[in-house]
Amino acid sequence: MAMAVEAEQLSKGFGQVLAVDDVSFAVPEGEVFAFLGPNGAGKSTTINMLCTLARPTSGTARVAGFDILEDPKAVRGHIGLVFQENTLDEQLTAEENLRFHAVLYRVPRAERDARIDRVLALVGLADRKRDLVSAFSGGMVRRLEVARALLHAPRVLFLDEPTIGLDPQTRSLLWTDILRLRDEAGITVFLTTHYMDEAEYADRIAIIDHGRIVALDTPDKLKAVVGADTVELRTADDETALSALRLAGFDVHRTSDGMMIPVPDGEAAVGTLVGAAGVPVRYVHVHRPTLDDVFLYFTGREIRDEPGETRSMMVRARAARR
Numbered sequence: 001m002a003m004a005v006e007a008e009q010l011s012k013g014f015g016q017v018l019a020v021d022d023v024s025f026a027v028p029e030g031e032v033f034a035f036l037g038p039n040g041a042g043k044s045t046t047i048n049m050l051c052t053l054a055r056p057t058s059g060t061a062r063v064a065g066f067d068i069l070e071d072p073k074a075v076r077g078h079i080g081l082v083f084q085e086n087t088l089d090e091q092l093t094a095e096e097n098l099r100f101h102a103v104l105y106r107v108p109r110a111e112r113d114a115r116i117d118r119v120l121a122l123v124g125l126a127d128r129k130r131d132l133v134s135a136f137s138g139g140m141v142r143r144l145e146v147a148r149a150l151l152h153a154p155r156v157l158f159l160d161e162p163t164i165g166l167d168p169q170t171r172s173l174l175w176t177d178i179l180r181l182r183d184e185a186g187i188t189v190f191l192t193t194h195y196m197d198e199a200e201y202a203d204r205i206a207i208i209d210h211g212r213i214v215a216l217d218t219p220d221k222l223k224a225v226v227g228a229d230t231v232e233l234r235t236a237d238d239e240t241a242l243s244a245l246r247l248a249g250f251d252v253h254r255t256s257d258g259m260m261i262p263v264p265d266g267e268a269a270v271g272t273l274v275g276a277a278g279v280p281v282r283y284v285h286v287h288r289p290t291l292d293d294v295f296l297y298f299t300g301r302e303i304r305d306e307p308g309e310t311r312s313m314m315v316r317a318r319a320a321r322r
């Protein structure tokens, strides 16, 4: 199978900060691939390297078959990009914005009208062609940005946090567009997000934390790793409970405020776990796996603890004082 993106031991440092740390992965053509991680995990830095906007400190990658270091111009010609910031001209209509970009990207004059209509249709904005962007909702602006990134018919589309700041309904509409690009145009989509719920739509997810990929698979397989069910326990003495449960043969994972134990049947296991903990139990919760659990399982904390260690350290310090 042909690969749209192949990263080989990519690293990028900024002074003392290793933003991306020895990351390798491959994305087959036609896949929707999500880079999922908290703020500061290294998602934007990875996308910037793949799009030739930042130079790796070490390692390399091939995008649409071209090496990002040896052939950056060819890479740029075969990718579309949507950044976190809006870069459309609000005083122009949707069509005028696209036309301006088509000229910039040297889309042949004879093809411009057809391309503009095609990309507007792909994002469901065909009937808003002549409207001013200043009259668009946040979701429509994002969709127009996606349309613009598609004008020169790229093979790979990079979207950095495309749904940030949008309400859940608009986010879900944008996802319909993204999946349509894959299904109708065969485009490979590489996107970053810190929204667990929407990462479920992706064909595969790489979970990135502190610059490293900690897990990579389909949403279903990642959830299966966590176990059929998970029991979350918080006790009067977590260290003692953790040792006792491990001695009793359970696979216990420490979290910032307790522990998680994957088990085949949560409800059936609660009694045994509470008994085996050997200390008073303050909180028990049985849940079916979600991607939040997957993140907690692989990183030991919740994605919402971010941004930054400072906040999670404060949360922990506050919890410790209670």
Ligand SMILES: Nc1ncnc2c1ncn2[C@@H]1O[C@H](COP(=O)(O)OP(=O)(O)OP(=O)(O)O)[C@@H](O)[C@H]1O
Pocket: 014, 017, 018, 019, 020, 037, 038, 039, 040, 041, 042, 043, 044, 045, 046, 161
């Ligand atoms: N130009 C830069 N100079 C110095 N440090 C940087 C620079 N760009 C990123 N970093 C640092 O590298 C780390 C990774 O940042 P990056 O923006 O890639 O994370 P992210 O996962 O995309 O988060 P966000 O969604 O907040 O952008 C962070 O610690 C960040 O502060």
